[in-house]
Amino acid sequence: MDRSGNLATEELKMDEKWIIVNEEVRRPGAMTREQYILATQQNSLPRTENPQFYPVGIYGWRKRCLYFFVLLLLVTMIVNLAMTIWILKVMNFTVDGMGNLRVTRKGIRLEGISEFLLPLYVKEINSRKDSPLVLQSDRNVTVNARNHIGQLTGQLTVGADAVEAQCKRFEVRASEGGKVLFSADEDEIVIGADRLKVTGTEGAVFGHSVETPHIRAEPSQDLKLESPTRSLVMEAPRGVQINAAAGDLKATCRKELHLQSTEGEIFLNADTIRLGNLPVGSFSSSSPSSSAPRQTIYELCVCPNGKLYLSPAGASSTCQSSSNICLWS
Secondary structure: OOHHHHHHHHHHHHHHHHOOOOOOOOOOOOOOHHHHHHHHHHHHOOOOOOOOOOOOOOOOHHHHHHHHHHHHHHHHHHHHHHHHHHHHHHOOEOOOEEOOEEEOOOOEEEOOOOOOOOOOOOOOOOOOOOOOOOOOOOOOEEEEEEOOOOOEEEEEEEOOOOEEEEOOOEEEEOOOOOOEEEEEOOOOEEEOOOOOOOOOOOOOOOOOOOOOOOOOOOOOOOOOOOOOOOOOOOOOOOOOOOOOOOOOOOOOOOOOOOOOOOOOOOOOOOOOOOOOOOOEOOOOOOOOOOOOOOOOOEEEEEOOOOOEEEEEOOOOOOOOOOOHHHHHO
């Protein structure tokens, strides 16, 4: 060993007197073995007289390019931030929604006029309590209903010329109670209102038969059944009854009035039955008398062709005596 090694050995032996066995407590200011060895090794290393230094970092055109890209990134971030703020301001973005659109617990709320350029799928559309719901289109408004496989089951089209509904059954119900006021399907049309009122001057026009249990005019109005060009037929299997409880019943025709009963009889029940404009026949009495009273009682006679005429009543029938009226007809 060299001289430096011997000196280190002697110094270590001298320092062992101050070091405890477990090396937990040491003399203040004393060096450990490892520190001493490192200190002596650093002192023994040869030193170079002319050290060389190498620069660390980015220099030259690389540094300028890096600054340029950093500046470009900063400008892009500022422009993006400005555009984002401008879009938020123009679209009126808030915590609750955007513009006229508000997001609530019950769904989406639109205030004012809104336009949808693409299909809108919703479960329910409600208007505000104090305003109506308006659906407006330049051409028409169509509402479609489909089943679970996508087939069209109902369609309502509101156009400029007509309102069309295509469905199996169309119903109009009352707001209170849900009573069916009008319903229509392929088999029948049902009107459930208490009164059907037609205000047109021409009245109600039916192309085919009409079945009804009761026909009644409005109070203080006349009931008129008229067929301007053809005949008027009223049929019932158990009879037709025409009743005027507080007035007259008048039947007027231009030609013949036929009262026909195929299996029954024609029964005229009244206090007075008058047949006006009947011809009156005359006959000569066998015992004429100048003081005879004026004739006030007549007999109703019938010709073979069905014509009726009057004949002065006598003790017996006088129809044969005045039958010359039948020859004139």
